[in-house]
Amino acid sequence: MSSVRSAPPSKPRARPRPRRLSAGDRLFLAVIVGIPVIALLVFVWLPALASIGLSFTSWDGISLSDIHWIGLDNYQEIFTNYPPFWPAVQHNVVWLLFTALLPTPFGIFLAYQLDRKIRFTRIYQTAIFLPMVLSLAVVGFIWEIIYNPDNGLLNGILNGVAPGHHIDWLGDPNLNLWAVLVASAWRHTGYIMILYLAGLKGFDPALKEAASLDGANERQTFLRVVFPALKPVNIIILVVTVMESLRAFDIVYVLGGGVGSKPGMELLSLLITDNIIGESSHIGYGSALAVVLLVVSLLAIGTFLVQTFRKEDQ
């Protein structure tokens, strides 16, 4: 066992390790790992692959014998002749940029401020994380009574300051996306804050102290020492931000009145739901949209996986 101790911990494969697993051990591992692996393959990966297959078909979703192979027609239709598609792509991009540029850095900033032993830290932390704890139905409802054009809080305040303003926050196609983004930022900030705070708690304080002994100010310490050292957390936050932006669904669905995509609020996830669960049931078409979303997601997932696992794969 002495060889194990001297081996560098980052290279598990370099170390010749005696296998001492008995038949019982192997059976135990096979069972406890086998069940979740089968569940994952059957309930997650099989449907994902089946969706790709369905995207090349035309199907009303009722009888399996009605599935017709139509090749790339769905994709051609989507890219050239489906009015809400490009607005949806554009909105997803806006969503991503907004989330990446405002709530994400703000959450990191808050985490950095909270990571000192000051009083009331937990109260601040709880208040800002609270929206994450609430269900989407609750969040949707709360913003509904804020944005309501007739008796909402926002128009009430605006009327007090400048009477005569009557803004339909969620109905105006030029405004509603931004209104929803504010609500989404309200939740996202707390999420990022908690993730980053977790990273900071594990940060070696000696590094920070060394930096300040060397004469670095707070900003320099954060940008040159803390931020680079927290690369694993940064990657997680990047992935969370990208994935949440691509997957954005619930909050838009609820604030859009629960009827799928509304003008100004089209998103890929909503278009998929419109086509798959909506009355018309264009399964092949919806699946093709889903595959577009899947491909974009896989690009993000792939980058993340390569970043995360590269060092272990050597």
Place this chain on the structure above:
Amino acid sequence: MTATATPPAAGSRTRRTAPQGAGPSRPKSQAGRHVLLGGIALLWLVPLLWAIYTSLRPYSDTSKHGYLSWPHSLSLENFSDAWSQSGMPHFFWNSVLITVPAVLGTLLFSAAVAFFVSRFDFRWNIVLLMLFTAGNLLPAQVLITPLYRLYLLIPLPGWMSDSFLLYNSVWGIIFIHIAYQCGFCTFVLSNYMRTIPKEITEAALVDGAPVWRQFFQIVLPLCRPAFAALATLESIWIYNDFFWSLALIETGDKRPITSALANLQGQYFTNPNLIAAGALLTAIPTLLVYFALQRQFISGLTIGSGKG
């Protein structure tokens, strides 16, 4: 800054920080920080406080004087009405039936996979870990159609589901939550388990302890802080989910609380005060979980990373 230092770091550096460090200017900068953080925290609470205020007022009051007015009376009546008129206790119970097994199952299975990929050097470990992690990142809409068909094909015995299918049964919802959420938990737990020194389990191995004992008696107890954090997050996510139950449960009375709220909204859409009360009631369980596990959530994260 210096105050946060852990004992070894503080011991090795008895000298306080340089002049521009946090030391001398601490009280002043702390006051500024309190104003800043307090202001932001308050701003973050405004929407919630507004919902509470709305829910405490009778509908007659707000319809006469408007929502942005001083209250003429405050009561908890909306809460008791929402509770009794929407069948909320029943839907709460549905949510419990889904959330508790799903969270426990997710934690147990993801711990097993994480244990496997982080403590044993099998060739396919990284592929396995990638498969789980990537699975959790797939958008739910990508899975839903085939999953729905699959659920219609898988039979269940009558005592598990009165539809005799995975479709329209609580089990189906539990299974998809476990399969889907395992990815995230496996990723977090495998990182966490990697920080547990191999020597601990190797010593047990030399002593002849079987793998299941290492798993249940050594590794799992050491992961308690990570479990607390994950249990909090998973309870919140699973309790709050409404996409899966919307798509995979047909009968309204089997659905969890989130969809019950949608019913309430459809039924009483003219009375936002009552719906506000109902919405706040549904938030109570996740709030309780968060407050109950918060101390462990925070301290757990600290202890866990301290080992790294």
